[in-house]
């Protein structure tokens with residue numbers, strides 16, 4: 001997600017650039033809303049940022065205030081309707097919203113609001129609808145009304161949510177009380193930028209100011225930034241998704257004030273201490289396995305080399321929406337570099353094994369290319385519990401580590417040996433004393449209760465019924 005208010009400057013191009021740098025966070029659809037001070041124009045469609053926008057569409061979006069979004073679907077299927085920003089007009093006013101995360105009380109919220117089936121189809125759209133129901137276009141001014149509406153609605157919302165919102169003149173950022181998903185603030189000349197990750201600030205030439213605190217809302221207008229805390233203090237309990245550091249975030253992102261790449265490299269170093277093995281070459285699975293592989297090589301003294309070439313124009317397979325798409329994606333995405341593989345004992349470092357589809361295909365590919373031995377080292381603990389906070393693994397049946405022991409996983413994947421980093425070592429590698437993390441997918445210890453487990457299509461099932 002991205003948001004910018006840059007008084008007097010055209011911001012559609014900046015929003016495009018910001019979204020492009022955040023493409024890894026969602027590849028199913030993209031969109032932006034731009035305000036010229038009076039009218040909000042929304043353009044969104046299925047596909048990557050570059051599929052949705054070209055020079056012509058960007059040039060046509062006039063205004064100095066915008067938000068943008070790239071979607072990775074959790075609650076709500078991957079359809080045009082669920083692409084974001086979600087927009088609502090209320091009387092003469094209007095607002096747009098982008099959401100990163102996943103609500104855990106979606107069905108209860110829809111029921112409590114007496115929402116008829118079909119009114120909304122995703123948890124993000126539900127929030128937009130709840131805001132529009134509470135929004136009074138006759139309020140003192142649009143910004144005050146948006147703030148008052150958010151203050152009223154936000155405390156009812158549970159789960160993982162970072163939001164960027166805008167009306168015609170104001171930009172708002174919100175981070176849930178656990179801070180599951182990141183959101184940061186930057187300064188751009190006399191304007192302000194909000195972004196899911198800090199590289200989006202770099203790309204548009206903004207200066208990093210700070211990460212939003214869990215439970216914080218920032219309200220931005222032409223006079224500056226105000227910070228408020230709309231949630232009860234007892235709900236504030238920092239639980240940043242630990243997988244942002246393992247896999248999801250860019251390596252050049254700052255989280256809890258530290259660069260992610262360093263944490264990933266240390267994960268590899270500790271993995272080398274914890275699970276050494278004789279081998280000829282250490283290689284990382286592109287791209288998020290590479291820093292940990294560098295760390296493993298450095299600590300073990302075994303040379304580092306590239307064993308797989310990644311087609312840089314292919315997206316992440318893990319966040320593709322169907323198993324078929326993920327499996328097809330592996331061969332499109334990775335190809336072996338035979339010179340580094342034939343006859344070699346390989347240590348292959350990957351950041352995680354979720355369903356095992358991509359890892360199994362990759363191991364087979366390395367064997368076919370002539371690898372003598374394959375020792376898989378995983379720079380996080382077994383992922384055995386579904387995530388309900390913004391990663392699309394809603395069923396334990398989909399998770400290899402929920403079904404098999406570590407040895408069985410190694411046999412299933414076809415490796416000669418396998419080892420996972422322990423949770424203690426993962427936390428040591430992150431090295432952020434006092435920082436709170438969610439690690440529910442590794443431990444089963446969920447910081448926000450899920451009851452009953454929400455289905456991806458919870459709102460759409462109601463529509464079809």
Ligand code: SF4
Nearest residue numbers: 241242387389438441
């Ligand atoms: S359950 Fe796992 S993937 Fe989901 S937010 Fe927690 S740490 Fe992240």
